Amino acid sequence: MSKQPAKEAAPATPPPAPAPAPGAQPAEEKKPEKKEKPKAPKRRVQAGKLYKVDGGSLSRLRKECPRCGRGYFMANHKNRLTCGHCGYTTYTPKA
Numbered sequence: 561m562s563k564q565p566a567k568e569a570a571p572a573t574p575p576p577a578p579a580p581a582p583g584a585q586p587a588e589e590k591k592p593e594k595k596e597k598p599k600a601p602k603r604r605v606q607a608g609k610l611y612k613v614d615g616g617s618l619s620r621l622r623k624e625c626p627r628c629g630r631g632y633f634m635a636n637h638k639n640r641l642t643c644g645h646c647g648y649t650t651y652t653p654k655a
């Protein structure tokens with residue numbers, strides 16, 4: 561009996577590299593130039609300006625937010641007081 565040699569697996573030929581589509585150019589990485597804006601320094605609440613210590617008593621210079629409670633002061637605008645926390649606004653009558 562002649563033993564048939566095991567069928568050799570056809571050598572796997574790597575598929576040809578896909579030809580680049582005609583007309584397709586290598587994507588040029590073009591990034592729009594970003595202009596860096598100078599950032600304004602973040603405003604911080606100046607706690608020292610919210611309170612006034614008079615001798616042994618402490619008084620608040622800003623109105624407190626009725627919604628948020630203590631510690632939340634209303635920002636003093638020209639014609640209104642606004643809470644930066646919840647957005648509560650009261651309009652002050654024109655003087």
Ligand SMILES: [Zn+2]
Pocket residue numbers: 625626627628629632643644645646647648
């Ligand atoms: Zn509030």
